[in-house]
Amino acid sequence: xxxxxxxxxxxxxxxxxxxxxxxxxxxxxxxxxxxxxxxxxxxxxxxxxxxxxxxxxxxxxxxxxxxxxxxxxxxxxxxxxxxxxxxxxxxxxxxxxxxxxxxxxxxxxxxxxxxxxxxxxxxxxxxxxxxxxxxxxxxxxxxxxxxxxxxxxxxxxxxxxxxxxxxxxxxxxxxxxxxxxxxxxxxxxxxxxxxxxxxxxxxxxxxxxxxxxxxxxxxxxxxxxxxxxxxxxxxxxxxxxxxxxxxxxxxxxxxxxxxxxxxxxxxxxxxxxxxxxxxxxxxxxxxxxxxxxxxxxxxxxxxxxxxxxxxxxxxxxxxxxxxxxxxxxxxxxxxxxxxxxxxxxxxxxxxxxxxxxxxxxxxxxxxxxxxxxxxxxxxxxxxxxxxxxxxxxxxxxxxxxxxxxxxxxxxxxxxxxxxxxxxxxxxxxxxxxxxxxxxxxxxxxxxxxxxxxxxxxxxxxxxxxxxxxxxxxxxxxxxxxxxxxxxxxxxxxxxxxxxxxxxxxxxxxxxxxxxxxxxxxxxxxxxxxxxxxxxxxxx
Ligand code: NAP
Numbered sequence: 374x375x376x377x378x379x380x381x382x383x384x385x386x387x388x389x390x391x392x393x394x395x396x397x398x399x400x401x402x403x404x405x406x407x408x409x410x411x412x413x414x415x416x417x418x419x420x421x422x423x424x425x426x427x428x429x430x431x432x433x434x435x436x437x438x439x440x441x442x443x444x445x446x447x448x449x450x451x452x453x454x455x456x457x458x459x460x461x462x463x464x465x466x467x468x469x470x471x472x473x474x475x476x477x478x479x480x481x482x483x484x485x486x487x488x489x490x491x492x493x494x495x496x497x498x499x500x501x502x503x504x505x506x507x508x509x510x511x512x513x514x515x516x517x518x519x520x521x522x523x524x525x526x527x528x529x530x531x532x533x534x535x536x537x538x539x540x541x542x543x544x545x546x547x548x549x550x551x552x553x554x555x556x557x558x559x560x561x562x563x564x565x566x567x568x569x570x571x572x573x574x575x576x577x578x579x580x581x582x583x584x585x586x587x588x589x590x591x592x593x594x595x596x597x598x599x600x601x602x603x604x605x606x607x608x609x610x611x612x613x614x615x616x617x618x619x620x621x622x623x624x625x626x627x628x629x630x631x632x633x634x635x636x637x638x639x640x641x642x643x644x645x646x647x648x649x650x651x652x653x654x655x656x657x658x659x660x661x662x663x664x665x666x667x668x669x670x671x672x673x674x675x676x677x678x679x680x681x682x683x684x685x686x687x688x689x690x691x692x693x694x695x696x697x698x699x700x701x702x703x704x705x706x707x708x709x710x711x712x713x714x715x716x717x718x719x720x721x722x723x724x725x726x727x728x729x730x731x732x733x734x735x736x737x738x739x740x741x742x743x744x745x746x747x748x749x750x751x752x753x754x755x756x757x758x759x760x761x762x763x764x765x766x767x768x769x770x771x772x773x774x775x776x777x778x779x780x781x782x783x784x785x786x787x788x789x790x791x792x793x794x795x796x797x798x799x800x801x802x803x804x805x806x807x808x809x810x811x812x813x814x815x816x817x818x819x820x821x822x823x824x825x826x827x828x829x830x831x832x833x834x835x836x837x838x839x840x841x842x843x844x845x846x847x848x849x850x851x852x853x854x855x856x857x858x859x860x861x862x863x864x865x866x867x868x869x870x871x872x873x874x875x876x877x878x879x880x881x882x883x884x885x886x887x888x889x890x891x892x893x894x895x896x897x898x899x900x901x902x903x904x905x906x907x908x909x910x911x912x
Contacts, residue, residue, distance in 0.1 A: 383498040385411045388511035392481050393421015395803040395817045396517030401475045402825040415486035420468040428542035430572030431461035434709045435812045438606045439625050443614045453603045458595045489769035497837045517803045523763030525875040527756050531735035539752040552577040561755030567708040574716040581723045587695050589678050589702040593709035594652040621890045622811025626659030633661040633670035645677045657707040666859050671701040678702050685714035694726045705867040759876045760868035761806045761885040762786050772797035785883035789841035789849050790898050798840040806885040807853050809894035840910045856889030
């Protein structure tokens with residue numbers, strides 16, 4: 374197990390790609406190990422998701438106090454959240470505060486998009502090349518590039534021809550955008566589209582929503598947090614984070630111990646009603662324990678939410694269009710909303726179901742469907758991301774023998790515990806495919822600590838190379854597959870099942886997401902570490 378390297382030392386001990394929530398914390402931890410680290414960040418500022426997604430209405434869907442970093446007591450003591458679900462500007466301020474507080478900026482190189490990363494066996498290092506052609510080497514390469522960071526535009530003729538303003542929600546301009554007096558189109562009704570639509574509808578002269586698949590949305594019930602409430606929250610931080618460690622997906626909410634048919638119809642209706650009136654994801658992940666696995670149970674909660682939609686939307690024909698017909702409640706990510714359905718009662722808002730009248734092309738002045746030509750001042754693309762693997766596909770990663778990661782993953786990602794890829798030594802993934810997602814920062818903190826412990830172990834033992842084994846990957850992929858068995862979400866097209874109609878080759882379902890519990894995920898990873906990483910190849 375002992376390495377004798379007589380090659381020149383790499384420029385850095387570690388290069389981290391991305392200065393979002395993962396990259397910032399990873400940098401802080403590696404500094405703690407005394408490592409020389411460089412973070413390359415494509416944006417002009419830190420913050421990752423919260424830097425890029427500055428579209429109107431962007432905010433948390435997890436309670437703010439369950440979302441922030443938990444690793445620093447001092448940070449918890451000094452930061453006040455002002456809303457139960459923090460809006461994007463506040464979150465970006467928070468992450469900038471973190472960068473300043475821990476003096477992170479001096480190791481972060483902004484405006485630096487990584488184009489390629491090639492493994493060099495003789496030096497046991499990664500050569501990382503930026504888009505501007507400059508490069509640097511490092512012993513370890515850590516990706517902190519996010520599961521939802523590669524935006525995708527629709528593959529529709531004429532996108533470039535539009536003469537008005539247009540942008541993807543994840544590439545929103547840094548200057549304020551005024552909708553007053555303007556005719557706005559929004560394409561897409563996922564979690565992003567829903568947040569955008571609610572906000573744009575407030576001031577736009579007209580808002581036309583182009584919906585392909587309606588989603589089951591549920592009320593967010595956001596509210597302000599005053600000083601007194603914040604100090605009560607601060608008191609309960611230990612309980613909040615303990616609970617997040619115990620629940621299935623690290624949210625404050627977790628499934629009810631009862632099954633749907635354990636209770637009477639009246640009790641069930643009252644429980645659904647209670648959840649519909651509560652904050653956050655409770656109705657999705659704190660519901661009866663079988664709604665996401667038993668079609669009959671799922672049909673009941675779907676029917677409940679459909680009735681809510683019908684009661685909130687005045688025009689019955691519009692209400693029917695907004696009710697999903699091809700998937701049950703919670704089998705795709707549930708967008709949380711604030712008066713989303715009421716938007717469709719406004720005279721300035723129109724819903725176009727593009728399954729009935731497909732978009733044929735984007736024109737210089739607007740959008741042409743099979744039925745009509747629309748004129749717009751602005752088109753907003755809330756069309757989502759090439760999730761989980763897209764950000765990897767956009768970098769030319771090459772491992773042992775020059776093997777391309779994109780080719781290796783052509784039929785679907787393969788990882789060991791979501792953090793290592795066989796044949797790509799010393800590459801460690803934060804929040805890559807097959808890690809526990811859920812309440813993302815909780816998973817980030819776990820991934821970062823695991824990677825940090827691994828690098829500490831390697832240093833203490835004079836090791837300079839680590840790789841996954843084919844057997845380890847095979848076993849982990851089986852675990853991932855087994856965890857997904859029986860989930861209704863597996864039968865449905867969404868980014869959960871790796872579908873993106875706008876990306877060549879991503880029209881078939883594949884498992885890129887670990888859908889078991891976060892505690893089970895952590896237990897498995899802890900086991901690997903406790904056994905001194907014997908399931909991996911170290912030298
Ligand atoms: P998404 O859920 O993938 O939704 C994309 C939307 O665009 C869908 O309605 C999709 O329709 C539509 N679309 C895509 N291509 C289209 C085309 N060519 N023509 C017409 N419509 C098209 O993406 P997202 O809304 O950006 O959300 C992605 C994820 O980001 C969420 O699931 C969530 O995990 C995360 N997110 C989190 C928050 C938060 O925490 N607060 C907020 C926003 C997003 P189809 O459904 O028919 O494909």
